[in-house]
Amino acid sequence: MxxxxxxxxxxxxxxxxxxxxxxxxxxxxxxxxxxxxxxxxxxxxxxxxxxxxxxxxxxxxxxxxxxxxxxxxxxxxxxxxxxxxxxxxxxxxxxxxxxxxxxxxxxxxxxxxxxxxxxxxxxxxxxxxxxxxxxxxxxxxxxxxxxxxxxxxxxxxxxxxxxxxxxxxxxxxxxxxxxxxxxxxxxxxxxxxxxxxxxxxxxxxGTATYAMDLHLDNQMIAVIARSPRMGGLVAGFDESDAKGIKDFIRAAELPNKAGVVVFAENTWAALQARAALAVDWDFSAAETRSSGEIRDQLLAAVNADPEYNVTDTDQAAIGAAIDKAATVLDETFYFPLLAHAPMEPLTCTIEATADGGVILHDGCQFPTGPHMALSQILQLPMEKVQINTLFAGGSFGRRATPTADYQVEAALAFAVTDRTRPVKLVWTREDDITGGYYRPAFAHRVRVGLDGSGNIIAWDHRIAGQSVMKGTAFEDFSVHHGIDHSSVEGTSDTLYTIPGHFVGLTDVAKATSVLWWRSVGHTHTAYVMESMIDMAAKAAGHDPVEFRLDLLAGGDTDQARIAGVLQLAAEKGGWGKAADGRTQGIAVHKSFGSYVAELVEVSGNAQDGVQIEKVTCAVDCGIAVNPDVIKAQMEGGIGYGLGHAMRNEITLTEGAVDQSNFPDYEPLRIGDIGAIEVHIVPSTEPPTGVGEPGTPPSAPALANAIAATGHRVTSLPMVNNGVSFS
Incomplete structure (x- = not known):
């Protein structure tokens, strides 16, 4: 090769x-x-x-x-x-x-x-x-x-x-x-x-080579027994029962005590030997909270004064204005931990080179981190470390951890061998779902005041969650004055003209190794913003599209572009013209430089079963370099956002993850969406992102469509909060 x-x-x-x-x-x-x-x-x-x-x-x-x-x-x-x-x-x-x-x-x-x-x-x-x-x-x-x-x-x-x-x-x-x-x-x-x-x-x-496909001569397979609770360390292990398994080679404690690596001649033998290990764990520094406790902590935080004033506005004055408003909306939202769950679980292979260096074969999303990690762990100069980048079967952020976690595991596993044989680290689907890197849980509380004419006069928005960026190499990039922008993006910088706008943030201790997830903070902020705007429009007795356009009438370029996609999605999706037995919801959001509006049309109702009949998407991403790719990314982002909002969550019981595979962390099915239609706005502006911006508006557009049947969802996933899907 x-x-x-x-x-x-x-x-x-x-x-x-x-x-x-x-x-x-x-x-x-x-x-x-x-x-x-x-x-x-x-x-x-x-x-x-x-x-x-x-x-x-x-x-x-x-x-x-x-x-x-x-x-x-x-x-x-x-x-x-x-x-x-x-x-x-x-x-x-x-x-x-x-x-x-x-x-x-x-x-x-x-x-x-x-x-x-x-x-x-x-x-x-x-x-x-x-x-x-x-x-x-x-x-x-x-x-x-x-x-x-x-x-x-x-x-x-x-x-x-x-x-x-x-x-x-x-x-x-x-x-x-x-x-x-x-x-x-x-x-x-x-x-x-x-x-x-x-x-x-x-x-x-079949000629494309993914990291999981790679098979080098004389390679060993390595799998790792990891702590069932975040932060647990190996106290000891017994491999006696593993020794009787054909093609088992040996087991060894990782130098950082984060797990026990099992080496075998093939994947099946490695997995069987791992199952036969008896590992004693030290949980003295491990996470022991359950999901209910984490949720209670986040909800308490959004009902108290926030740690940071993100918008640098007068919280007390805004609160007083809301108290005196003709109409007050007060809603609390909760978003659970979410796994990335790419189709190809994590894997990589390390082999020695003739000149004393190593090659890492990997679907490598962030080469710099693994390159530095292998150099340090294997005590090699940087020029002795090479990375052969292969195809990856999805990521959604999981292959780009700030800690280079799975590449570090592979390096530690390689380090405890004599380095004469390539070592291929394999994660199973269960390893991935329970692997500890998740979209963090977040809570929001929003109070909005409307005057007698239905105009927004003040907006108090409090957010609590687990920071993704703090403590990583990207902290300088995203954290300023203690505020992790990825926690509040899409709220403090909303394109809506909102008078009396306050956003507060409280960081809460991490229950897991949280990580960016497709569209990062926009995954929850767009849901809250677009749900609240929809509720405000309804309370004001205004059409939700026209209500949004009124808030985007400031005349600047950003507002004009986002208003453009909103109008295009409404036009192409037949806003207000749903057939009998169907309802519609709409949402619009800017993320990663791109503007996306989505109109979701559903049939049925929350109690008897909702069917997503059609999603109409309009995107303005600047110059459309590859329209075919853009449409595919919008479709994928929409499906990813909808599937997780409908069904998925990661829950903990005394620090251990409850879910393990697709039967209890179910991906979107092909029959879940009747049709997706994507319209690209012609543009001469520089190109912007398309991999992530399709995700944020999808869930709130669905929520708004379901709300039109009489059931508003403020906690996800929907199936655990009063909605069934047919």
């Missing part, structure tokens, strides 16, 4: 005897180019002497589409069919391939892949095109401005030749500092609905 290598090896790999043109940027961001070896740069495009073009994709592929999107940008500017551009994942090098929006980290997350790479990849493709045109101009003795590169062929008056003829010469030309980028009117691929995903064929024909 082909492996990603170090930077030096990466630049050498295709050089051999033929010239290879690499175009990318230096660490300072300036356009740079090299042949086999040259200026140190982060190459985004590689062109071999035979004309083969390869996009070097710096964001990993978990199903969200960067392998297609970034390749599209290269192909567009270079002037070749996207079918003729291969792609490969970049090596681990945070200095070269950092995420421009996340600081000095190489990683994929926050729906930033396209947004932070858009200009990088376009400039690289354009620079490569200009260099090839200049090489041809030099060879033909003409002005480069008279030439064009289209469909892989360079043409000019009286001249025509494939780009392959000029790769060697182009590799000797200094790249333009400011290559000419195509005007949107010239786009053939960007925005083209006919462009299909690059990774679909290998995933269909």
């Amino acid at each position: 082909t492996l990603n290598t170090s930077r030096r090896g990466f630049l050498k790999s295709a050089a051999a005897t033929a010239a290879v043109l690499y175009v990318g940027a230096r660490p300072d961001g300036a356009i740079a180019a090299a042949n086999a070896e040259g200026a140190m740069l982060n190459p985004f495009v590689k062109i071999s002497s035979d004309g083969t073009v390869t996009a070097i994709v710096k964001h990993f592929e978990k199903g969200q589409g960067p392998a297609t999107g970034l390749t599209t940008l290269i192909a567009e500017e270079l002037g070749i069919p996207i079918e003729d551009v291969a792609y490969e994942f970049a090596p681990s090098d945070a200095g070269a391939y950092n995420n421009l929006f996340l600081g000095p980290f190489q990683g994929t997350g926050g729906s930033t892949a396209m947004a932070n790479s858009f200009m990088q990849y376009r400039r690289a493709g354009a620079a490569a095109r200009d260099m090839l045109l200049q090489a041809a101009a030099n060879a033909w003795g003409v002005d480069a401005s008279t030439l064009s590169l289209d469909d892989g062929v360079i043409k000019g008056p009286g001249y025509e030749a494939p780009l392959a003829d000029f790769v060697a010469a182009a590799a000797q030309i200094a790249p333009p500092a400011e290559p000419r980028l195509k005007d949107p009117s010239e786009f053939k691929l960007i925005g083209n609905e006919a462009v299909r995903r690059k990774d679909t064929p290998p995933k269909i024909n």
Whole structure:
């Protein structure tokens, strides 16, 4: 198999005897180019002497589409069919391939892949095109401005030749500092609905390699017996019964005492041996609370004065205004812990290299953390650690832990061997569901005052939950003045014009290792904001769409764009025109730079059973690089949000997780939604996120549709709070 290598090896790999043109940027961001070896740069495009073009994709592929999107940008500017551009994942090098929006980290997350790479990849493709045109101009003795590169062929008056003829010469030309980028009117691929995903064929024909697929010669399988309670440590273990299991190799306590690793020749033997272990646990520092206690603590917090005044507004004055209002709405909401539950459970493989280093084979979402962790745990210099990034079968945030948890487990397991055999760490579905990394539980209490005409005059919003960012490497990025913005995003920065707006936050001790989950804080804040706006509209006797539009009439660009998707979803979904026996709900939210409105139409009722008949979605995500990918991400985000709101929660009994697999943590089923229709707003704005923004409006739109039947849901999941689904 082909492996990603170090930077030096990466630049050498295709050089051999033929010239290879690499175009990318230096660490300072300036356009740079090299042949086999040259200026140190982060190459985004590689062109071999035979004309083969390869996009070097710096964001990993978990199903969200960067392998297609970034390749599209290269192909567009270079002037070749996207079918003729291969792609490969970049090596681990945070200095070269950092995420421009996340600081000095190489990683994929926050729906930033396209947004932070858009200009990088376009400039690289354009620079490569200009260099090839200049090489041809030099060879033909003409002005480069008279030439064009289209469909892989360079043409000019009286001249025509494939780009392959000029790769060697182009590799000797200094790249333009400011290559000419195509005007949107010239786009053939960007925005083209006919462009299909690059990774679909290998995933269909089985040639795509996921981390779980990898099988190296002479590898050992490792599974870990972990504490059933968060924070428990190994006090001792007995492997006597495991020794009788065929293909069992041995068991060992992890150096950090977080578990006992079992080694075997195959997965079945490893799992059987793990089940046969007798492990004594030290729970003295472990979590012992049950879900009811956690819920009570959060609800108490939102009924007390908050720890932080997020909006820096006068809480007392706002509260007094609400008390005197003609109509007062007072609602409390609760959101449970949620698992990420990707289809492919966590797994990775570590093997030694001939030069004394190691390679980590992984569907690696944040290479920087595991790279540093393996370096420290295995006591190797950074350049001796390589990461071979493979496909991942989903993530929703789980593969990007600040602690690099499962890669650390694999490194610790590898460290207690003699390092002569590859070690493949395997998590089961049960390991994943009980694994301890969850969307945190949150509670909200909102009091809204309306005047006699139904206008909002004051809004008191209190939030309590477990901070995702505090104590992590991302604290400086998201936490300011003690406030974790990810806990309140979508409330303090709402686009609605709300007079007398107060938001308060209280942090509550973490019951588990909480983690960002698809759309992070927007998962609960959008639900509360859009439910309360709907209730306010009803109390005012106003149409929910018109009520929202009145609150978005301030005239700024943000409000205009979010109002645009709201109107589009209402129009395309037939707002107010539901058939007999059906009700509708609508919600709109901005997250990750994108604006999404969703209209959910249901039949039935909460008592007898609700059926989701149709979801109509409108999205404004700036320039729509790959409409097909955008629609798929909206559909996936909608399904993910609806499925969890309908049925899912993680509960604890004395610190131990109750759920273990899909029978008791049930994913969305294909029959749960009748149809999804996605409409993309044409735009010339820079592209923004699509992997996460489809999720936040989905659950409140469903809740508002169910509320139209007479049942308002303020605690999730819905099935535990008075709603059945047919």
